[in-house]
Amino acid sequence: MKKFLALFIFTMLSFASFAQEKGTFFKKIRDIFVIHDTIYIYADSLAIDSIANDTIADFDELDVLEDEEEEHEGVFGGIPMPIDTIDTDDKFRKVVLFDDNTWLYYNLEKPVIPDSMDMTHWNPDVIHITDVSLKDLPEEMEIRLVDSVHGYCIPHPGPVHSSFKYRRRRPHKGVDISLTTGDAIYSAFDGIVRAVMPTRMSGGYGNVVVIRHVNGLETYYGHLSKYIVESGDIVKAGELIGYGGSTGRSTGPHLHFETRYMGQAFDPERVFDFQSGALRDEMIVLKKHYFNCNSHYGQSDSQSYAASRKPPKNSDAGSVQYHTVKKGDTLSKIAKRYGTTVKKICQLNGIKQTKTLQIGQRLRVK
Numbered sequence: 001m002k003k004f005l006a007l008f009i010f011t012m013l014s015f016a017s018f019a020q021e022k023g024t025f026f027k028k029i030r031d032i033f034v035i036h037d038t039i040y041i042y043a044d045s046l047a048i049d050s051i052a053n054d055t056i057a058d059f060d061e062l063d064v065l066e067d068e069e070e071e072h073e074g075v076f077g078g079i080p081m082p083i084d085t086i087d088t089d090d091k092f093r094k095v096v097l098f099d100d101n102t103w104l105y106y107n108l109e110k111p112v113i114p115d116s117m118d119m120t121h122w123n124p125d126v127i128h129i130t131d132v133s134l135k136d137l138p139e140e141m142e143i144r145l146v147d148s149v150h151g152y153c154i155p156h157p158g159p160v161h162s163s164f165k166y167r168r169r170r171p172h173k174g175v176d177i178s179l180t181t182g183d184a185i186y187s188a189f190d191g192i193v194r195a196v197m198p199t200r201m202s203g204g205y206g207n208v209v210v211i212r213h214v215n216g217l218e219t220y221y222g223h224l225s226k227y228i229v230e231s232g233d234i235v236k237a238g239e240l241i242g243y244g245g246s247t248g249r250s251t252g253p254h255l256h257f258e259t260r261y262m263g264q265a266f267d268p269e270r271v272f273d274f275q276s277g278a279l280r281d282e283m284i285v286l287k288k289h290y291f292n293c294n295s296h297y298g299q300s301d302s303q304s305y306a307a308s309r310k311p312p313k314n315s316d317a318g319s320v321q322y323h324t325v326k327k328g329d330t331l332s333k334i335a336k337r338y339g340t341t342v343k344k345i346c347q348l349n350g351i352k353q354t355k356t357l358q359i360g361q362r363l364r365v366k
Contacts, residue, residue, distance in 0.1 A: 080098040080100045080102055082096050082098055082099075083098065084097040085097070088105075092107060093106070093107050094108065109236070110234070110236070111190035111191075111234060111235070111237070112149050112150070112190070113192065113214060113234060117192075117212075118216055119212075121262075121263070122194060122212070123194075123195070124195050124196075124231040124232070125195070125360045126324055126359075127195055127205065127210060127220070127362065128263060128324065128362070129262065129263030130263060132262040132263050134264055134291055137261075137264065137291075138288070139287065139288050140285055140287050140288075141285070141287075142284075143215055143216055143283070143284050143285075143286060144283050145189070145215050145217075145281070145284055146279065146282050147282070150189065150190045150214055151189075151190070151238070152188060152237050153186045153188060153237045153238035154186070154272055154277040155177070155188050155221060156183060156184070156186070156255050158177045158178045158274060158275075159177070159178050159274070160175045160176065160274050160275075162175065162254075163175055163267070163269065163296060164265075164267035164269065164296050164297075165294070165296060173265035174220065174222075174256050174257050174258035174259075174265065175268050175274065176254045176255070176257075177254060177255045177257060177274055179244040179253055179254055180244070180253060181225050181243075181253045182243050182244065182245075183243065185221055185241055185242045185255060186237075186239060186241065187219075187235040188213070188219045188271075189211075189213040189214065189215055189237045190213065190214050190235070190236055190237050191213035191214055191235060192212050192235070193209060193230065193232060193233040193241075194212045194218065195209075195210040195360075196208070196210075196229060196230055196231050197360065199247045199248050200358065200361075201361050202222070202361075203363065204249035204362070205222035205249075206222055206245065206247025206248025206249070207222075207223070207224040207225065207227055207245070207247045208220060208222045208227075209224065209227050209229060209241050209242055211235060211241070216261060217260065218259075218260045219257065219258065220256070221241065221242060221257060222248065222255070222257075223246055223248050223254060223255065224242040224243060224244065224245050224247065224255075225243045225247060226245070227241060227242035228241060228242055229241045229242070261286055261291075265291065266286060266290040266291050266295075267295070267296045269296065269297035270284060270290065270296075270297045280297075287304070289304055289307075289308035290304065290308075292307070292308035294307035294308055294310060295307050295308045321338065321364070321366040322362050322363065324360065324361070324362050324363075325358060325361040325362075325363065326359065327359055329357060331345060331357070334363065334365060338365040338366060340365055340366060345364075345365055348363075348364040348365070
């Protein structure tokens with residue numbers, strides 16, 4: 001009897017903080033429980049509810065490691081109650097611990113990565129894909145963004161305070177979304193993390209994550225205070241990949257978000273309405289002139305085409321040039337290649353002539 005009372009009191013204290021937030025918690029205590037403050041487990045339906053995207057996902061499979069026919073004498077009248085979860089080597093599989101000392105596996109819904117997913121020009125050591133030129137792309141490309149298997153998620157909802165355009169004589173190839181340092185950043189679509197780079201290697205992006213998606217796009221998440229994924233990780237739309245910040249070339253906390261196809265950037269607002277959190281459409285038709293920073297969402301097709309044919313107003317952005325550091329590169333070799341000087345390159349990038357270059361680092365050379 002003493003053991004029963006001790007276990008009952010311990011369980012009540014464990015859920016006390018949650019009970020304060022949910023007034024009906026104790027009335028529903030047989031039905032719903034909080035595990036690590038991130039997952040609800042419904043004992044009756046054996047389903048999980050991810051707080052991150054507020055959707056229900058059924059178990060793909062359930063491996064009970066005790067005799068299913070065995071009667072469990074749990075604290076709450078015969079129902080074994082979940083009290084904790086433990087991570088496994090597979091982030092999509094967890095172990096649930098019950099109050100009667102039994103445990104079982106449950107599987108989170110894992111994104112389907114088709115064999116046909118485009119893995120060409122895959123390089124985890126560089127941010128940008130430079131092997132495909134704009135002139136080699138077709139005039140139009142039809143891309144299905146979501147379907148019955150693959151969903152989407154706004155990386156971070158909020159107002160866009162700097163859009164896809166030329167800015168201070170330089171192309172701004174994404175959108176900047178306001179946030180507070182530490183805000184959660186989510187993967188926009190299902191896919192695989194291609195590159196993860198710290199501030200010292202990203203050439204202005206700060207801590208950055210690049211994800212290749214099953215729909216053929218790549219998305220960039222820049223200026224993060226912290227990333228929690230690695231190159232090669234499979235990620236699901238809506239999965240937490242890092243936290244917002246102000247690292248790299250940044251004047252304050254925000255998310256720099258880019259959408260690219262075959263290495264070419266286009267306006268992310270053609271894909272998302274960031275204020276409402278909605279996807280513009282399930283399908284997008286990318287036209288070659290969209291990959292110009294004068295072409296943006298809200299223009300008619302003829303306006304976009306005309307804008308893409310014009311140089312940026314009052315700008316010398318066409319003379320701006322960058323180099324991605326490769327194995328064997330030195331400042332002197334790079335300077336000679338672009339007809340400039342080591343001193344000039346150092347001035348443009350705010351570095352010293354003695355700096356050790358990192359493979360994948362992006363340097364402005366003109």
